Amino acid sequence: MKKKVDPKVLVVIDGGMAYVYAEPGVRVAIADLDNLQVEHDITDVAIHPDFARLANTVGVTFPTSKYASTNDAEVIVD
DSSP: OOOOOEEEEEEEESHHHHHOETTTEEEEEEEGGGGGOOOOOOHOOBOOGHHHHHHHHTOOOOOOOOTSOOOOEEEOOO
């Protein structure tokens, strides 16, 4: 039996702003490439490792941390 996989969304910001809205059950990570240009504590800008494969698939290299949020949606719509 296959393990159920929660749907995920990866929002990549490069030179702009993004507003993220998600329905319940959709996990969202925001990989803000602009933040990599400024010195930050890595845990402040990292995405959760669950999103690493998705990021790699689209050619985005981004730091991960198991302490990063697993849902960065601005608004979750019921």
